Amino acid sequence: MDGKIYIAYGKDAKEMTLSLLERANIKDRIPKGARIALKPNLVVAKPAAEGATTHTGILEALIEYLYQHGHRQIAIMESAWVGERTERAFDLCGYNKLSEKYGVPLYDLKKDRTIDIDTPIGKMSVARRVTEVDYLINLPVLKGHCQTRMTCALKNLKGCLPDREKRRFHGLGLHRPIAALAAALKPALTIVDSICGDLNFEEGGTPIQTNRILLGEDMVQLDAYGCHLMGIDVHAVEYIPLAEKYGAGKMEFREGDIIQINRPGLTEEYTRASGLVRRLIRNVQQRDACSPCFGNLVHALYRLEQEGTSFTGPIAIGQGWQGKAFNGIGIGRCCDGAAKQLAGCPPSAEDIKRALLAGK
Numbered sequence: 001m002d003g004k005i006y007i008a009y010g011k012d013a014k015e016m017t018l019s020l021l022e023r024a025n026i027k028d029r030i031p032k033g034a035r036i037a038l039k040p041n042l043v044v045a046k047p048a049a050e051g052a053t054t055h056t057g058i059l060e061a062l063i064e065y066l067y068q069h070g071h072r073q074i075a076i077m078e079s080a081w082v083g084e085r086t087e088r089a090f091d092l093c094g095y096n097k098l099s100e101k102y103g104v105p106l107y108d109l110k111k112d113r114t115i116d117i118d119t120p121i122g123k124m125s126v127a128r129r130v131t132e133v134d135y136l137i138n139l140p141v142l143k144g145h146c147q148t149r150m151t152c153a154l155k156n157l158k159g160c161l162p163d164r165e166k167r168r169f170h171g172l173g174l175h176r177p178i179a180a181l182a183a184a185l186k187p188a189l190t191i192v193d194s195i196c197g198d199l200n201f202e203e204g205g206t207p208i209q210t211n212r213i214l215l216g217e218d219m220v221q222l223d224a225y226g227c228h229l230m231g232i233d234v235h236a237v238e239y240i241p242l243a244e245k246y247g248a249g250k251m252e253f254r255e256g257d258i259i260q261i262n263r264p265g266l267t268e269e270y271t272r273a274s275g276l277v278r279r280l281i282r283n284v285q286q287r288d289a290c291s292p293c294f295g296n297l298v299h300a301l302y303r304l305e306q307e308g309t310s311f312t313g314p315i316a317i318g319q320g321w322q323g324k325a326f327n328g329i330g331i332g333r334c335c336d337g338a339a340k341q342l343a344g345c346p347p348s349a350e351d352i353k354r355a356l357l358a359g360k
């Protein structure tokens, strides 16, 4: 795949994931007879629509694809955060039904035997089962995090640890051990659920609809690109440059590395948006905006506020603005009649932030 990130837009996680797997021709990259593990993010027992956990449609697509290409040794593995029972998360997030439907076993890694592995910062205790697979598929959610700002591929691997090691990670300041664990485990493939990841907390509650899924092999690159989409300075998320330093991957991505396999679609209306989101979008005039475009704008406005600044002028976004005059800043290529325009389809939150700061 040569450092490429594939992106699919849509509302059907299963269909989008299948398209990504086909497009990236993943079947040719999996060794024959491989023992395959799917590692979702089930940090808490909340449905995926809350913005914290991995949509089951992604796993459905993967299992069907793997079966179709002759792979039968598949398992789903996870360990919820300290204080949550993984079995409760399996049940509430729809994984028990998934397991029954496809005959794929679920493993609660909290209950697994552990093994000490070597990492760039010393020994770490991980669930033994994770070390016994040939092809590890990481299935994180791209979302905000109250301590590390964002969480995606690298941090999702913390769910391969027993609870006592998770606690030790916090004592070590999180960043170094997250980066070191990622360098030691290095999953073969990562599929990022960016359908409705949370704006600011890993446990969900403020999901922002962006209706996209990303696929790539380099977790560090995916996390760096995730920062770009969310309007976060990658160097402010200490564990990402550290992971590069420890050999987990490369942060760099160029325009040609990003392959959008289809076009974005219209957004849900933000009628059910939380008070925080309603406040952030108070100056936004939305007319038929696509979800990734609108979601990226919400992220940009939130990051600006977090950084102690804001943009108070009028903002236009959406396909309904095509060819129409607007006396303010227009976000995306559709707003071609705006007094100031940020092109892109969809523009990232990082680019939106920069444009809003320049337009102040």
Ligand code: SF4
Residues within 6 Å of the ligand: 264, 288, 289, 290, 292, 293, 317, 318, 319, 331, 332, 333, 334, 344, 345, 346, 347
């Ligand atoms: S620029 Fe227009 S078409 Fe492109 S994502 Fe934004 S709203 Fe959709």
